[in-house]
Amino acid sequence: MPLYFQVATRLQELIEKGEIGVGARIENEVDLAERLGVSRPTTRRAIQYLVERGMLVRKRGVGTQVVHPKVRRPVELSSLYDDLIAGDRAPRTEVLHLEVMPATDTVASALEIAPGTLVTWIERLRYAGAEPLALMHNAIPLDVLPLTRDDLAAHGLYELLRRNGLTPRIATQVIGARSASAAEAKTLDEKRGASLLTMTRTAWDAGGRALEYGSHVYRASRYSFEINLSAG
Amino acid sequence: MPLYFQVATRLQELIEKGEIGVGARIENEVDLAERLGVSRPTTRRAIQYLVERGMLVRKRGVGTQVVHPKVRRPVELSSLYDDLIAGDRAPRTEVLHLEVMPATDTVASALEIAPGTLVTWIERLRYAGAEPLALMHNAIPLDVLPLTRDDLAAHGLYELLRRNGLTPRIATQVIGARSASAAEAKTLDEKRGASLLTMTRTAWDAGGRALEYGSHVYRASRYSFEINLSAG
DNA sequence: GTCAATACTTTGTAACGACAAACTGCGTAT
DNA sequence: ATACGCAGTTTGTCGTTACAAAGTATTGAC
Numbered sequence: 001m002p003l004y005f006q007v008a009t010r011l012q013e014l015i016e017k018g019e020i021g022v023g024a025r026i027e028n029e030v031d032l033a034e035r036l037g038v039s040r041p042t043t044r045r046a047i048q049y050l051v052e053r054g055m056l057v058r059k060r061g062v063g064t065q066v067v068h069p070k071v072r073r074p075v076e077l078s079s080l081y082d083d084l085i086a087g088d089r090a091p092r093t094e095v096l097h098l099e100v101m102p103a104t105d106t107v108a109s110a111l112e113i114a115p116g117t118l119v120t121w122i123e124r125l126r127y128a129g130a131e132p133l134a135l136m137h138n139a140i141p142l143d144v145l146p147l148t149r150d151d152l153a154a155h156g157l158y159e160l161l162r163r164n165g166l167t168p169r170i171a172t173q174v175i176g177a178r179s180a181s182a183a184e185a186k187t188l189d190e191k192r193g194a195s196l197l198t199m200t201r202t203a204w205d206a207g208g209r210a211l212e213y214g215s216h217v218y219r220a221s222r223y224s225f226e227i228n229l230s231a232g
Numbered sequence: 233m234p235l236y237f238q239v240a241t242r243l244q245e246l247i248e249k250g251e252i253g254v255g256a257r258i259e260n261e262v263d264l265a266e267r268l269g270v271s272r273p274t275t276r277r278a279i280q281y282l283v284e285r286g287m288l289v290r291k292r293g294v295g296t297q298v299v300h301p302k303v304r305r306p307v308e309l310s311s312l313y314d315d316l317i318a319g320d321r322a323p324r325t326e327v328l329h330l331e332v333m334p335a336t337d338t339v340a341s342a343l344e345i346a347p348g349t350l351v352t353w354i355e356r357l358r359y360a361g362a363e364p365l366a367l368m369h370n371a372i373p374l375d376v377l378p379l380t381r382d383d384l385a386a387h388g389l390y391e392l393l394r395r396n397g398l399t400p401r402i403a404t405q406v407i408g409a410r411s412a413s414a415a416e417a418k419t420l421d422e423k424r425g426a427s428l429l430t431m432t433r434t435a436w437d438a439g440g441r442a443l444e445y446g447s448h449v450y451r452a453s454r455y456s457f458e459i460n461l462s463a464g
Numbered sequence: 465g466t467c468a469a470t471a472c473t474t475t476g477t478a479a480c481g482a483c484a485a486a487c488t489g490c491g492t493a494t
Numbered sequence: 495a496t497a498c499g500c501a502g503t504t505t506g507t508c509g510t511t512a513c514a515a516a517g518t519a520t521t522g523a524c
Contacts, residue, residue: 170461208299228404273508293473480511482507482508
């Protein structure tokens with residue numbers, strides 16, 4: 001584990017435990033470095049890390065202040081499945097449809113691949129406990145990862161990607177809303193015309209290869225997106 | 233302008249112009265530094281900057297590759313007003329209500345201030361062109377910034393904050409959806425029960441002071457949120 | 465011909481030093 | 495008493511050097 005990360009972790013613990021209160025100024029980096037027996041660049045890097053996570057704020061000529069005692073989790077590339085696991089809501093997935101087919105124009109342009117390229121097109125219903133929560137459509141290029149019904153029933157899509165060495169790195173999401181169609185309402189156990197949250201996303205890996213296109217609808221009565229941002 | 237930033241800008245231009253194509257590897261940092269006559273840390277910092285913006289990807293032992301020719305704008309703390317200006321959609325704001333009042337419990341807990349602290353509570357209707365687009369409720373602590381109707385009619389809230397030296401730095405947003413009430417529908421020129429996108433946000437400045445709490449509803453038929461993320 | 469060990473390339477981490485820029489606050493002069 | 499300037503503090507930038515770690519390619523042995 002890198003030194004700068006160890007330093008950052010120690011600082012973070014002190015702040016989370018409240019030993020350095022909100023608003024308090026932390027030691028200046030020169031002294032801190034000397035006291036911990038590391039160099040100033042290493043200390044700077046540790047502090048910078050916490051600044052990026054929204055815990056600290058630095059001002060030239062003034063010092064470094066604690067602005068928030070908890071880590072403000074950055075916007076994460078996590079899947080609904082991961083979110084539910086983390087929230088103890090017992091996800092279950094029903095694979096309604098799975099087929100290998102040529103990419104439609106919409107899918108092809110979202111994934112930036114040639115129309116007609118083979119993709120796995122899946123339709124899944126995600127439950128939280130006993131209640132349906134989301135209806136999810138995804139396209140995954142066949143040469144990225146072949147998928148089976150059993151895999152998808154037991155694991156989240158992102159978990160499967162990661163397990164095969166595919167790490168989503170960059171994504172663009174569009175979040176909107178609309179009313180449920182009769183079919184959607186029936187599937188999701190909502191009334192016709194109920195509000196649904198819609199999310200479409202394309203995710204790329206570190207090599208710039210498109211991994212996944214998704215078009216999901218969530219029951220607005222049961223789900224919302226939480227986003228933490230910090231701007232430079 | 234810092235040296236590392238100049239280097240980053242030069243690299244970015246080369247990539248945007250396509251002189252370094254997607255997938256191509258850029259010169260290794262040692263050579264690049266020597267050729268440009270700067271130190272390796274400076275070069276590293278420039279490259280790091282572009283990596284964080286999603287243009288480049290680095291792999292130890294391999295090199296640095298271009299993954300996207302355009303800058304992927306990070307998630308931004310911008311207001312709807314700014315977005316509309318950028319999109320040439322001629323925003324206009326109607327201030328429906330403005331009053332100085334003690335913070336309600338909801339507002340106080342969102343802003344992390346004592347209940348009863350005086351805040352300016354405003355209700356605004358935002359138009360894009362001739363059409364209503366969003367109904368916005370905001371609370372701004374009185375000691376952060378006193379506001380007048382005229383200010384708000386002519387400028388976006390974030391513009392006013394910035395103009396007074398208040399820079400939002402960190403925010404948490406929750407995006408959801410629900411059906412319009414009769415009153416909301418009438419105000420927004422939608423049918424009763426139409427889907428609305430809801431967004432509640434609290435924004436803090438660099439000093440950790442809460443600047444603003446907002447609870448907005450958007451016409452889902454006319455607006456959606458676009459979010460670009462990159463995960464480390 | 466195939467496999468494994470080795471050498472090479474490239475990025476990652478860490479150290480030290482020097483100066484610049486921004487902000488604070490004290491002290492002095494008017 | 496107020497205002498201005500200067501000194502001190504703290505972070506920001508930039509340079510240099512050295513070694514570590516990871517991935518790639520080459521070479522050698524069997």
